[in-house]
Amino acid sequence: MKLNDITIKDIAERANVSKSTVSRVLNDLAIVNPKTRETVLEAVESLGYQANVFARGLASGRSMTVGVVTQKIGSPFYDMMMQGVIQGFTGTGYSPIFVDGQWEQNTELDVIRTLMGRKVDGLILLGGDISQKDLDDLRDRMPTIVVGKDVAGWEDQCVYVDNFSGAYDATNHLIEFGHREIAIIRGIMHHQDAIRRFQGYAQALSDASIDLDPDLVLDGNFSAQSGILAVNSLLMRGKSFTAVFCANDMVAYGARLALQRKGIRVPEDVSIVGFDDQAESSYVSPPLTTVRQPGVEMGVVAAEALVKLMQGGTCELPVMKALLQRRESVSRIISP
C-alpha cells in the first residue's frame, strides 16, 4: 500500500519526457514510441503512480464512475442485482457508486441529481418509480440503463424479467397440481412487477377456464407482514382456497406463518408459491416453490450494457426468463 503524492510531472521528469507523453501512454490514445512507452511505464511502476481522478475528471470530463440507484439496500432482489452490477463493472475501470432511492419518487430524483453533480458517466436504475417523462429526460442527458422494469420505448436500455410468464408458470403449476381455488397476494399495484404478475396469474386461470374470484385477490406490499395480514383476512372471511400465489418470497413466508398459526399445514392443506427465490427460500420449511429471478445476471448484463453505451456503442438486451423452482410448498390435490 503506497500513498500517492506523485503526479504526472514526477513521472515525466523521471522518464525524461513531457507530461503530454506520459498522459498518452497512460491513456494510449496516440502512437508513442515503444521505447519511450516502456520508460514511462517503468517510471510509473517504480514510483507507484496513480492518476488523480479529479484532475483527470476535470480535464477530460469523464469521471469513470457510474451511478447506481437502488430502492432499498437490504432487499433481497435488489441486492442480487447490486452484486451483479459490481461484478459486471470489475475490470472495466468504472466504479459504481450506489445510492438509495428508498422507494420514494422525490428521494429518487434527489439522489439522481446528486449523482449528476458527481458527474457520473452513466446511470443504472434498479427498479424505481420515476415518471416516464423524467426517464426520457434523463436518457437524453446520459447513458442510462433501467433494470427490473420495462419502459416504453427503451427496449434496448432495459433489462427485466418476464414477470408475466413467470407468474403464469407458477399459477399454471398450481393448476396442474389440481388446484382451482388459488388466492393471490399481490404486490404494490402501482409497481409494474406486481401488475404483470397479477396479469400472468389471471391469464393462467383464464386459460384453464377458471373464473377469477375477486374474493381470492388480496393486496399486499411485498412485506412478510402483509402476507400475514392477507391470509388472516382471507381466513376471517371464511373463503375456501387450496393455494396461495404470493407477490414475493417474503410475502410467502408471512403467509405460511399465518396459516400455521391457524393450524393449517403447508403444503398438505394449502400450497404456496412465491416469487424471487431469495437465498433463504431453499431452506425454510417447507422449502419454498418459487419463481427464480436471475438478479445477479441482470446486474451483470446491465453493467456490461452500460459500458457499451458509455463507449458510444449500442446494445441489445435480452428479456430475462423467470424460472419456476419446484420445491416442497406445493402439493397435488387428490381429486375427490
Place this chain on the structure above:
Amino acid sequence: MKLNDITIKDIAERANVSKSTVSRVLNDLAIVNPKTRETVLEAVESLGYQANVFARGLASGRSMTVGVVTQKIGSPFYDMMMQGVIQGFTGTGYSPIFVDGQWEQNTELDVIRTLMGRKVDGLILLGGDISQKDLDDLRDRMPTIVVGKDVAGWEDQCVYVDNFSGAYDATNHLIEFGHREIAIIRGIMHHQDAIRRFQGYAQALSDASIDLDPDLVLDGNFSAQSGILAVNSLLMRGKSFTAVFCANDMVAYGARLALQRKGIRVPEDVSIVGFDDQAESSYVSPPLTTVRQPGVEMGVVAAEALVKLMQGGTCELPVMKALLQRRESVSRIISP
C-alpha cells in the same frame, strides 16, 4: 431536473461579483457582505448551479466521498450495516462509495487502493480480513472506522457488537430452559466473530458447570449448507443433543431443515438458536430465537463517527449490545 453546464463563472457574472466571492459564499469560509451574499445565492438558485466536484476536489484536495468496504453485498448483516451507513451520511454532504472485498484479503487491499485512488476522504471497513499492520498503516493515512470487529489499539475507531455476551446469553437461555447437551455450529474460525461467539458459548457452559463436549462442536462457514452438513454429521455420529446454537441465522435455517428431514421436530425435539436476527427470522417456521445485532445502528454510528474524524475531531464509540430475541425455536426441557 436540470443539467449543469453552469459554472461558477456564470454565477459570478450573473451576480456581478468575482468567482472568489461566489466561492466564499458557497463555502462560507470568509465574511461576505450579507447583501452580496444574497445576490449570489439568488443567482445560484435561479441558474440551478451545482459545483463541479472535480474542480472542487482538485483545488481543495477534499473529495467529499468516503469509501465503504463491505464483504459481500447481499449478506444480510453487512447489508444492514450498509443501510445504516447510507442513512448516517445523508445530509452530511459526504457520499459513500461502496466496494466489495469478497471476503478476500487481496481483493480487499485492491479495492482499498482503488478507493484511495479516488481520493476518498475517509474509509469505513465493514468486517474484513486485512492484517493489523495494514490496518495501522491505513489509519495513518486517512480517517478510518472499522465496523464489526474490534481491533487492538483502535478502541475509538471501532464499532462492534459484543459477540461474546450475545453468545453467552443465547447459550445461557438454552441452559435455563433445561438444556445440557447443547451443540454449536461455529463460523469460520479465523473470523473474530466466530471466535468470540464460541468463547461466549464455552463460558456459559462452564459457568453452568457443564463440560464442553468436543463432539458437540461442529465447524461451519456461516452458510445454510454448512448448517445442514453439520447437523447431518452430528446425527450420523449418533451423538445425543437437545439444542443447537448456530453461528448465524442462515446456519440455523440449514440446521432446522436437516433436522426436519430426519423427522426431528424443532423445537419439540431439538431447540435452535441463531445469531444476527435477519429479516426472515421472524417469519420462518418456527420463528427463530436468535441474537439481534443492531446492524443498521452500527452503520449509522460508524458514519457519524467518521464524519467527526474527517473534520478533525475525535469520537468515542460504544460497544453495541447484542440482544437475545426469544421466539419459538427453543422449548423447555421437562426434567425427567
Place this chain on the structure above:
DNA sequence: GATGCGTCTGCAACCGCTTTCAACTAAATG
C-alpha cells in the same frame, strides 16, 4: 486632513491532468 484599521472584494496563481497544435525527426518520394 492624515493615519490606521477593520470589512469586503477581486486578481491571479495554482490543483494535476487532457488535448490541441505546431514542430521536429527520419524515412520515403520525386
Place this chain on the structure above:
DNA sequence: CATTTAGTTGAAAGCGGTTGCAGACGCATC
C-alpha cells in the same frame, strides 16, 4: 537533393474550482 509524409513529441491552453494576497472602501482616531 528538395520535398513529402508518417511517426513522435513538447508547449501551452484550458477544465472549474480554491485561496493567498493586495487593494478599495468606510469609519473612527489622532
